Amino acid sequence: MRLLAVILLLPILIALFFTRPTRTVESLPPVILWAWERPEDLSFLDPQKTGVAFLAKTITLRGDNVLVRPRLQPLRLSPGTKVIAVVRIETDKPALSTSQLQQTVREIINSPAASVVQIDFDAVVSERPFYRELLQTLRRGLRPSTSVSITALASWCAGDDWLTGLPIDEAVPMLFRLGVDQRQFQRRLETGQPFESRVCQNAAGVSTDEPVKTPAVDRLYIFSPQPWSKQSFTAAMETYRK
Amino acid sequence: MRRTRLYALVAGLLAVVLPGAPTVSACGPFMTEAVFVHTVHPGYPMERFAAGRLGVVQPSYARSYLFVAYRYLNSSSFTPDEQKALSELWKDRLNFGWTPGDEDWIKSWFAARRKVTDQDPAPISVYRSREKPNEYEAYLNCQKDSFDTAIATLNERIAKYGAQTTAVKTWLEAQDQVFSNCGGGNFIPSPLAADADALARADRAYQIAAANFYAANLDEARKGFEAIAADSSSPWRQNAVYLVARALARRGSLGPAETKQEALGQAEAQLQKILADKKLSSLHAASGRLLNLVRLRLYPAERLHELAQVLTNKTTNQNLKQDLWDYTVLLDSFLETDESDESKSPSIPKADELTDWIATFQDSSEQGRDHALARWQATRSNPWLIAALSLNDGKHPQASELVADALKVKSNSAAFASARFHAIRFLMDAGKNTEARTLLDQTLKTERAHFDESSLNLLLSQRMLLANTLSEFLADATRVPAALSWNDDGREIPADDAETSDTTKSQKGKPFFDVDAAHALNRQLPLSVLKEAVKSTALPPGPRRDLAQATWLRAALLGDTQTADDLAPILAALVPQLSELLKVYLSSTQPDEKKFAAIYAWLKTPGLEPIVDAGLGRETPLQEQDPYRDNWWCSSYFERATAEENREIVEFTATTTGPPPRFLSAAEVAKGQREATALNALGTAPNYISRQVIQWANSHPADPRVPEALHLAVKTTRYGCTDKDSARWSKAAFDVLHNKYPNSPWTKKTPYWFKD
Numbered sequence: 001m002r003l004l005a006v007i008l009l010l011p012i013l014i015a016l017f018f019t020r021p022t023r024t025v026e027s028l029p030p031v032i033l034w035a036w037e038r039p040e041d042l043s044f045l046d047p048q049k050t051g052v053a054f055l056a057k058t059i060t061l062r063g064d065n066v067l068v069r070p071r072l073q074p075l076r077l078s079p080g081t082k083v084i085a086v087v088r089i090e091t092d093k094p095a096l097s098t099s100q101l102q103q104t105v106r107e108i109i110n111s112p113a114a115s116v117v118q119i120d121f122d123a124v125v126s127e128r129p130f131y132r133e134l135l136q137t138l139r140r141g142l143r144p145s146t147s148v149s150i151t152a153l154a155s156w157c158a159g160d161d162w163l164t165g166l167p168i169d170e171a172v173p174m175l176f177r178l179g180v181d182q183r184q185f186q187r188r189l190e191t192g193q194p195f196e197s198r199v200c201q202n203a204a205g206v207s208t209d210e211p212v213k214t215p216a217v218d219r220l221y222i223f224s225p226q227p228w229s230k231q232s233f234t235a236a237m238e239t240y241r242k
Numbered sequence: 243m244r245r246t247r248l249y250a251l252v253a254g255l256l257a258v259v260l261p262g263a264p265t266v267s268a269c270g271p272f273m274t275e276a277v278f279v280h281t282v283h284p285g286y287p288m289e290r291f292a293a294g295r296l297g298v299v300q301p302s303y304a305r306s307y308l309f310v311a312y313r314y315l316n317s318s319s320f321t322p323d324e325q326k327a328l329s330e331l332w333k334d335r336l337n338f339g340w341t342p343g344d345e346d347w348i349k350s351w352f353a354a355r356r357k358v359t360d361q362d363p364a365p366i367s368v369y370r371s372r373e374k375p376n377e378y379e380a381y382l383n384c385q386k387d388s389f390d391t392a393i394a395t396l397n398e399r400i401a402k403y404g405a406q407t408t409a410v411k412t413w414l415e416a417q418d419q420v421f422s423n424c425g426g427g428n429f430i431p432s433p434l435a436a437d438a439d440a441l442a443r444a445d446r447a448y449q450i451a452a453a454n455f456y457a458a459n460l461d462e463a464r465k466g467f468e469a470i471a472a473d474s475s476s477p478w479r480q481n482a483v484y485l486v487a488r489a490l491a492r493r494g495s496l497g498p499a500e501t502k503q504e505a506l507g508q509a510e511a512q513l514q515k516i517l518a519d520k521k522l523s524s525l526h527a528a529s530g531r532l533l534n535l536v537r538l539r540l541y542p543a544e545r546l547h548e549l550a551q552v553l554t555n556k557t558t559n560q561n562l563k564q565d566l567w568d569y570t571v572l573l574d575s576f577l578e579t580d581e582s583d584e585s586k587s588p589s590i591p592k593a594d595e596l597t598d599w600i601a602t603f604q605d606s607s608e609q610g611r612d613h614a615l616a617r618w619q620a621t622r623s624n625p626w627l628i629a630a631l632s633l634n635d636g637k638h639p640q641a642s643e644l645v646a647d648a649l650k651v652k653s654n655s656a657a658f659a660s661a662r663f664h665a666i667r668f669l670m671d672a673g674k675n676t677e678a679r680t681l682l683d684q685t686l687k688t689e690r691a692h693f694d695e696s697s698l699n700l701l702l703s704q705r706m707l708l709a710n711t712l713s714e715f716l717a718d719a720t721r722v723p724a725a726l727s728w729n730d731d732g733r734e735i736p737a738d739d740a741e742t743s744d745t746t747k748s749q750k751g752k753p754f755f756d757v758d759a760a761h762a763l764n765r766q767l768p769l770s771v772l773k774e775a776v777k778s779t780a781l782p783p784g785p786r787r788d789l790a791q792a793t794w795l796r797a798a799l800l801g802d803t804q805t806a807d808d809l810a811p812i813l814a815a816l817v818p819q820l821s822e823l824l825k826v827y828l829s830s831t832q833p834d835e836k837k838f839a840a841i842y843a844w845l846k847t848p849g850l851e852p853i854v855d856a857g858l859g860r861e862t863p864l865q866e867q868d869p870y871r872d873n874w875w876c877s878s879y880f881e882r883a884t885a886e887e888n889r890e891i892v893e894f895t896a897t898t899t900g901p902p903p904r905f906l907s908a909a910e911v912a913k914g915q916r917e918a919t920a921l922n923a924l925g926t927a928p929n930y931i932s933r934q935v936i937q938w939a940n941s942h943p944a945d946p947r948v949p950e951a952l953h954l955a956v957k958t959t960r961y962g963c964t965d966k967d968s969a970r971w972s973k974a975a976f977d978v979l980h981n982k983y984p985n986s987p988w989t990k991k992t993p994y995w996f997k998d
Contacts, residue, residue, distance in 0.1 A: 070379070225732075
């Protein structure tokens with residue numbers, strides 16, 4: 001009887017397994033360069049080894065308005081480069097209304113090359129309910145295969161964790177420009193201790209001008225305060241290969 | 243005082259290259275910081291700089307400021323209108339929230355439409371993606387003039403036909419199609435029948451050409467506009483002549499790489515044709531602007547030189563903002579190329595003096611230094627004098643000659659502040675401290691008004707380094723910041739009052755230690771001198787309080803009980819909330835009792851640190867936990883690299899690389915170093931405190947303070963600056979508390995120890 005049940009259920013289980021959406025974030029290369037709003041020619045990158053997270057648009061929530069500014073600076077990549085569309089959300093005395101939330105979600109969904117979207121925002125405590133709802137609405141609106149990544153303050157990943165339970169595929173703790181937390185997190189990184197929040201354990205963000213000991217992660221995002229060049233890319237790889 | 247760096251400049255350059263572009267936002271927590279000396283742009287208000295009050299010109303300023311400095315250093319000036327244009331340019335570039343105003347254009351268009359229909363069309367986005375493989379940027383597709391023209395035409399057609407007529411509704415329907423191409427798609431209105439009204443047919447032909455233009459069908463658009471231009475009956479024929487050039491120019495931007503130059507060349511020819519035709523004078527202004535853009539792309543080096551000539555021409559420039567914008571964008575593209583990639587590294591065209599000066603002023607290489615000197619010798623002009631001074635130091639063989647020239651600069655010259663600052667710097671470099679001090683004092687006494695806040699702070703930093711006594715040192719150790727800024731993106735923009743805490747607001751205009759003073763106090767002055775500094779009233783109240791706390795705690799931790807005893811009453815007067823804890827310290831007699839009294843006081847006062855803060859310091863009240871773990875202290879303060887990074891562009895600020903203050907004796911210098919080393923050896927606070935508390939608990943188990951101290955020690959390992967050993971100390975303190983004091987209320991309040 002048990003065997004019969006297994007035989008009957010097997011095709012369903014197999015079907016379920018294969019219909020589970022494969023999130024694109026899992027197939028990203030181990031190194032991702034952030035390409036911010038400035039001319040960037042990254043056509044020298046090997047698409048198999050390095051991906052690019054480019055600032056695709058900036059959404060400003062001002063009052064009850066949603067101002068959208070797409071990327072205006074050129075970005076050149078080799079064919080086949082895996083890309084992540086980064087959407088930066090800024091706020092300026094925002095109403096954080098439902099219509100703003102819906103419009104923002106629409107704009108994120110309509111980002112170019114959006115098989116992975118990364119949301120970059122600075123959520124003060126009072127804005128967190130808005131962002132929670134935004135991420136939930138976004139997840140419902142995206143295709144299942146589309147991954148959602150967010151950048152995160154390191155403190156969100158350690159102690160001040162409001163990310164657990166959010167429908168995101170990864171949170172990228174930003175291990176630079178840490179302000180007074182710098183000492184604390186440097187110590188932590190030196191000891192190799194992972195972040196408590198599980199969504200923060202697969203990726204980390206670093207900057208070329210603040211070398212840190214990086215945690216063991218699947219994906220390392222690297223920011224450069226200057227436009228990328230072959231030289232700066234090589235130097236960054238040498239730094240972080242250590 | 244002199245260091246080089248790149249990143250701040252890059253931030254400034256980002257603003258130059260990318261008006262309105264957001265930069266990566268620092269990942270906070272966001273704290274306001276004191277900017278003692280601006281390095282990427284002059285201090286606010288910018289109007290002051292635009293009017294020629296330059297202060298000390300920093301090579302690290304973005305290049306639009308250096309252009310203005312160059313003009314004034316050359317004894318040139320700007321009219322009030324030009325100054326306004328400069329201020330507007332800087333405002334646009336520093337305002338990353340800048341938008342072209344598209345929401346207003348669209349609102350106006352929608353408002354005009356409502357005269358015909360209440361039903362708004364789909365939202366319009368004015369940006370369109372380039373829609374090419376492996377390219378991800380957008381461009382501003384529909385500009386203000388598109389909407390202005392549409393509104394004017396709609397109003398005219400309403401006046402002619404009436405708002406609710408078929409003619410107007412048909413026109414509007416087609417116009418909606420035209421604008422639906424702005425954000426993407428390919429929506430081209432159909433041509434009207436041959437028997438339709440002539441004006442309607444002319445309008446429709448124009449709409450079809452415009453729709454093709456916005457849909458990036460640029461060849462079709464050009465052909466459409468050419469046909470209209472050739473139609474003598476069309477009211478759009480003049481506009482169309484210009485729009486042919488626009489279609490060609492856009493093809494030069496968006497079209498295939500191999501045809502870009504050709505398209506731009508055709509656009510240039512078309513625009514020159516328009517400019518040569520007096521009958522098309524209404525198109526000349528727009529055509530001139532577009533021609534500038536086309537030439538900028540066709541001949542960047544020549545255009546850079548042309549713009550430099552225009553910008554240095556002393557006649558009034560009505561187009562200053564745009565010319566300077568274009569010039570700096572071009573110059574940035576030449577100076578910011580990747581040197582590792584020769585194919586992308588065009589040589590910097592220095593064919594004109596302005597470009598040569600800016601490029602050299604920012605070139606700290608030996609070649610740059612030599613070139614600045616050579617140009618100074620050849621010209622004896624102020625711009626090259628300031629460049630030669632900025633790039634060299636007082637040990638250079640020609641230093642005396644440079645100083646002599648610097649001292650000849652009159653106080654009414656725009657070069658005065660820079661020349662005087664560098665003359666003093668050179669004298670200090672050469673060890674001529676008395677001469678430097680005399681010149682500095684005279685400058686501060688009679689010429690202070692020529693120095694803005696940043697420049698004044700540079701002089702005060704020099705004066706602190708030249709102090710002959712402790713009192714003189716203290717008098718210049720604190721300075722009023724030029725700005726309080728979030729500065730999370732390197733833009734040094736003063737924080738908006740509406741966005742800052744009450745604490746920050748209360749700090750505006752107050753003096754704080756800059757990094758050079760904090761470095762000397764924390765690492766160079768021995769306790770014996772620090773004690774005198776605390777006793778002195780030379781420091782303002784805030785910094786004196788900070789120094790008193792730091793010195794008392796340092797003395798207590800290092801076992802200098804005499805100093806700690808001496809300072810306790812002063813500290814109690816300055817910080818009354820510490821009085822009771824200090825009384826206990828004073829009443830303790832044995833060294834180990836005193837040590838524990840100090841540790842206990844420290845545990846209860848997380849804001850105490852054995853060092854002073856540079857800048858604004860900790861905002862959280864002394865006896866409260868800082869939410870960002872700025873509690874007790876991190877010994878890593880002493881581990882921070884003080885050597886400046888290998889930067890490329892010089893900037894002048896206070897530094898932490900200066901020698902010990904001159905008034906210290908050799909013995910005091912040595913003692914200061916020993917004490918700093920001993921303090922550093924204590925290790926990070928949570929570990930040190932926990933160790934001390936456990937030792938005291940073992941030796942004095944009946945002390946009623948012990949359970950609370952153990953509880954607080956465990957807390958330090960959660961809220962303080964920890965390291966790899968902290969977890970061990972956390973557990974050790976926890977175990978002692980739970981094993982020896984199981985019934986204490988403090989034990990119940992300590993359910994966990996902390997791995998981090």
